[in-house]
Amino acid sequence: MSRIGARFARLPLRSRLAMLVGLAVAVAVAASAAACWLITRDRLTEQLDETLSSVKVDDSYVKALIDHCNGQPGPRFQPTPYTVRLVSSSGYVCRAPNKAGIPAQRADVLVAEGRLASTVRTAKDENGTEMRVSTMLYHGPVTDASGNPLAISVAAPMDQVTQPLNHLALVLLFVAGVGVLGAATAGLWVARAGLKPVDRLTEAVEHVARTEDLTLRIPAEGEDEIARLSRSFNSMTAALAASRDLQQQLIADAGHELRTPLTSLRTNIDLLVRSEQSGRPIPAADKEALLASVKAQMGELAALIGDLQELSRPPEPGQSAIAVVALHDVVGAALERARLRGPTLTFAADLHPWYVRAESAALERAVVNLLDNAVKFSPLGGTVEVRLAGGELTVRDHGPGIPQDELPHVFERFWRSPSARSLPGSGLGLSIVARTAQQAGGAVRLRSADVGGTEAVLTLPGAATPPPGAPGP
Template sequence: MRGLAHRLRTLPLRSRLALLVASAVAIAVAAAAIVCWLLTRTQLRSELDNSLRNISAQSGAVQDALRGCAAGTNPGTGGTTNFAYIQVVGSDGSRCVFPYSEPVKVQPQDIAVARGTERDTLHNSVTENGAAVRVRTSRVLVGPGSAAVSVSRPLSEIDSSLNRLALLLAAVAGIGVIGAGAAGLWIARAGLRPVDGLTLAVEHVARTEDLTVRIPVEGEDEIARLSRSFNSMTAALASSRDRQSQLIADAGHELRTPLTSLRTNIELLARSEETGRAIPPDDRKALMASVKAQMTELAALIGDLQELSRPDAADPGPLQVVALHEVVTHAVERARLRGPDLSVGSDLRPWYVRAEPAALERALVNVLDNAVKFSPSGGSVEVALTEYGELTVRDHGPGIPAEELPHVFERFWRSPSARALPGSGLGLSIVARTIHQTGGEIALRPAAGGGTVAAIRIPGAPTPPPETYRPETP
C-alpha cells in the first residue's frame, strides 16, 4: 500500500485526477453491474420456481406419472424433455421416473414430503449426469391416499442467460471505465489549464525576477481566487522592491551631503597638518563645529534608517500600559531645552494607552522637535491632551501648503521650504509608523491664524490600570 501511494504521488496531477476518476467510475459501474446481475438472477429464479409450482398443479401430468409408476413403467434414464423432469418419490427414498425425464437424486427434503412430515419443498439437486436442477416436491392426492411428486427443471436455463448477462455487463463496464478514464484525462487537462498558466508564470518570475507578470482572471472559482492571490502577491513584491530601491536611493542621496561636507572639512584639517599652515582659531572652531554637526546628523540618519529597516509587520516590542500625559510632559521638557527662546505650553489631561514605551516617547519627541524647528524665534508651541485622548501640537511657523500635506509622512520627503533645515525627512515617517502600531492615527492640518497642528489619537482610557509605565524625568 505504501509503495502504491508513493507511486501515485510521483504521477503528474492530471494523471492522478484521470486515474481517480476512472477508479471511481469503475467502482460505481462494477457495483451497478453486480447489483443488476443479482437482481436478474433473483428474478429468473423466482420465475423458475413459479413455473415449477404451475407444473405441479397440472394434475394430468402428475396422474400420468402416477399411473406409469403403478404399471411398473420406469424407463430409467430415458429420453430427455425440453420442459421438466417428473418423478414419484417413495417414503423409503425410492423413485419412479416419468418417461422421457432425467432421474434426479432424491434429497432428504423429498423423503420428508413422502413421509408426510412436510407438505412441500423447493430446493436444488442434480441429475444422475451431474446437471444442476431446481426441484419442487409436493404431496398429491391419489385416490384414497397421496404420493410425493418431484418436478424439476435444469438450472442451465437461467445459468446460460446469467453468464451471457455477466459477459455483457463486463464489456459495458470495461467500455465505461475506458471512456471515464479518457473523459477524466480531458477534464483534468481542461481544468488544470489555468494551473499550467500559473505554473509558467511562477517559473518565469523565478527565472527572470519579472514581477510585472499578471495572470488573467476568469470566473469566481478556486483557480480564479488563486490567480488573484498570485497577482496580489506579485504586485506587493513589486511594490516592496520599488520601496526598497527608493529607500536605498534616498538614503544614498541623504548620506552624500553630510559625508561630502564631512570629508571636505577633514581634508582641510589634514591639509593644514600636512602643510604646517595653521587655520585661524575662529575658522578652526567653526570647522570643528561643522564636523561635529555633520557627525551628529549622520548618527541621527543612521538611527532613523535602522528604525525603518524593520518590516512594518515586525513585532514593535512588548506593549505596556503607558501614561501618555507623562510621556508628553517628558517630551515637552526636552523640547524646551532644544528651543530655549520659545514658549512651550502644555495643558494635559490624564490618558493611558498600550504601547512600547521607548518607541512612543521617541515618536512624540520627533513631533515636538518638528514644531520647535519650524517655529520662529520668540514664538510659541502649544501642546494639549484632552480628556478624550486627543493630543495636539500646534506651532506658529510658516505652515504646510495643502498640496504638500499628503506627502509629509513619506520617507525622505521634505518640503522645499525645509531643505535648508537639518533633518533627513524620516522623522514623521517613523512617527506615523509608531502611532499606527499602537492602533492610533496621526494627521497634520493647517492651524487657524497660521502654523500647523499635529493631531494624534491613540486608543486608551482616562483611568490608570495596574502596571502603568511612567517615564523617568531627565
C-alpha cells in the same frame, strides 16, 4: 502499499485525476453490474421456480411411475422437458426410465411426511447436471407399496438461468470496460481543461521566479477557486512590485541624503589632513569651526541612520511589544526630552488621561519627533502648546508655518520644505510618526494654525480609563 502511494503521488496531477475518475467510475459500474446480475439471477430463478411449481402431474402418470418402479409393465413414457420423480416417506425415489436420477434430500422426505408443505432447491443429477428441484406433497389416490403418501419432485436444468446470466455477464463486462475506458478518457480531458488555469498560474510563477518581472498579471475570469487564486496572485505581485519600488526609492533617497553630509564631512577632514601634512596650521578659530562642523555632520549621519533603521524595521512575529500604554505618561516623558532640546522655549502642556494599545518605545519616539519638529521651527522665546484630550494629541508651534501646497508632502520620506533644508534633520521624522500612528490604528495630520504656526494632530483609539489588568494612573 506505501510504495504504491508514493508512486501515485509522483504522477502528474492530471494523471492522478484521470486515474481517480476512472477508478471511481469503475467501482460504480462494477457495483451496478453486480447488482444487475444478481437481480436478474434472482428474477430468473424465481420464474423457474414458479414454472416448476405450476407443472401439473396427472394421477395416471404417477400410477405409471409406480408401476414402472415396481417392475410392472405400463405405458411408454412420453418425452418431457422436466424430470419427474416420486419420493416416499421412507426415502424411496421413483423416476422415469429416460431421466437421470436426483438423490433425495431430507427436505424431500419431510414433504412426503407432510411435515413440510414444499421445498425448492438446486441439486445435481447423476450426470452432474445442475438442476432446480421443486418438491410438493402429492394429494392423489396413488400411494407407494406400503400405502405411504408420496411427494412429487419436478426438476428442470439450471441452464435456463445460467445461460442468460452468462450472456448478461459478457454484455455487462463489455459495457463496463467501455464505460471505464470512456470515463478515464473523459477524466483526462476534464483534468486537462480544468487545470489549464493552474498551468497558466504555474507558468506565471515560474516566469516571475526566473525573470523577477512583477508586472505580470494573470487573467482572472469567474468566481471559482482558480479565479480567486489568480486574483490573489495578481494582488501579491502588485504588492511586491509596490514594495520593491518603495525599497528602491528609499535606497535612492537615502543615498542622496547621505551624500551631502558625507561630502561635507570628507571636505572638512581633507582640510584638516592637508593642514597636518603641509605643516601649515589652520587658525584656531577656523579649526574649531571645522571640528564643530565635523561633529555636527557626524551627528546628522547618526540621526539619519537611526531614522532609516526605525523606518525599515519590520514587525517581528511573535515578539510584539504592543501593550496598554498610558499616552499621557508617554507625552510627559517626551516633553522632558523636548525641554532639554529647546531650553529657550516655553512648553504649555494640558494632558488628560488616555490609554492606548501600542508599542511604548515607538510611540514615545513618534511624540518626540512631533515635539522636535515644533522646537525646530519655533522662534527664540516662543511657546509650544501641547494638549491631550479624548485621544487627540495636538502639538502647536508659533513658527513660520507650512504653505498649503506643501502640506500633502510632509509625511513623505526624505521630503523637506525648501525653507527647512538648511536646518538639521533627515526628512524621516514625520514618516516615522505616520507609520507608528497607522500601526496603532490611528492617524496623524498637519494643518496651519489660525494665527500663525503649525498644528500637528495625532489621533489614537483608546479609552480614558485603563482596562482591567492594565497599569493605572
